[in-house]
Every structure is written in C-alpha cells, then in structure tokens.
Amino acid sequence: MSKPLGLAIVGVGWAGSRHAESIGELATVDKRVEITAFVDNDADHLQQTAAKFEVHATYSTLAAALDDPNVDAIDIATPHFLHEPMTIQTVEVGKHVIVEKPMAMNVDEATRMIHAAESNGVRLYVAANQSYEPYIEFLRQVVETGTPIGSITAASVAAGFRPRGPIWLSRSS
Helix, strand or coil: CCCCEEEEEECCCHHHHHHHHHHHHHHCCCCCEEEEEEECCCHHHHHHHHHHHCCCEEECCHHHHHCCCCCCEEEECCCHHHHHHHHHHHHCCCCEEEEECCCCCCHHHHHHHHHHHHHCCCCEEEECCCCCCHHHHHHHHHHHHCCCCCCCCCCCCCCCCCCCCCCCCCCCC
16 A cells, blocks of 8 residues: 555644544545644644544644645645635645635635646645435435435525625634
C-alpha cells in the first residue's frame, strides 16, 4: 500500500472533533487516510484535543500546517466566514480540501473556491453528511433520469444557504 493521505484538521472545536472521530473510526477498516496534524488558535484546547486523538503535530496557523510535508490535504472545520480564504490559501499551494458545510457564505465565495481548486488541479469536497444516504441517492436518481415516481401530492424546494441579517459571529473572532 502507498503512503496514506496525510490530513490536517483546521479548527478542532465541535465539528473538527467530530471529523477526527469519524476519520478514526474509518481508520479501523481503511488505512488510506490518517490525521497528521491539528490546527487551532486556542493553544490549550489544541493540546488537549491533540492528546485525546493522539495527534502529534499541532499548529496555531493554517500557513504552518501547509508547510508540513506530511500534510497532503486540509479539513476545514472553522467558522463559516473563514471557509473561502482558507480554501483558496490551501488550494494555491496544491493541497486538497474538505470543507465543513456550509461551504461558503454565499454563491460568489463558493464559485471562487471551486474555480481556485480547478485552476490548481486539486480536489474540493464539502462535508455534507447526508449526501450518500439512500433516500438522497434515490432522489438524485429520480432527478437525473426523470423517472416518474407516481402522483405528486406535495413538494418542497430548498434554494441553498443564504445568510440573512447580521452575521452572528464577528469576523474579528
């Protein structure tokens, strides 16, 4: 087997810790990915979380993790307004990105993220936790093939994430 994909998780709060748990569970049956580093700006929390998950490399900045030759991909689990700049910073150095949902604050940010990944020849994946559920797969097939499913008695449409009103988290945090 070739070297596992080295993954740094950026933001090891609630979402980042859930990612670490999931990757740890996956590692019991699939050795293609390993957590090689954690990144967080809260030094005490970073060290506690790294000890809990037995992650030895820790960084206080994304830039430091990007310089680590053992990091092949970045898992961004930070506040939403950081997703776009962190994704673009990561793909510009040729590393793959997993970004927690929502992908971005608006369509323009998401579009810039997609174009940056494409331009740099790397993968960009949004950690949408229900994308592969059986009912979603069924609905995807219905939409893609146009297969009738019977008489429609109700419908609902979601147009995507659109923040309304003031942003709940200050950009200076």
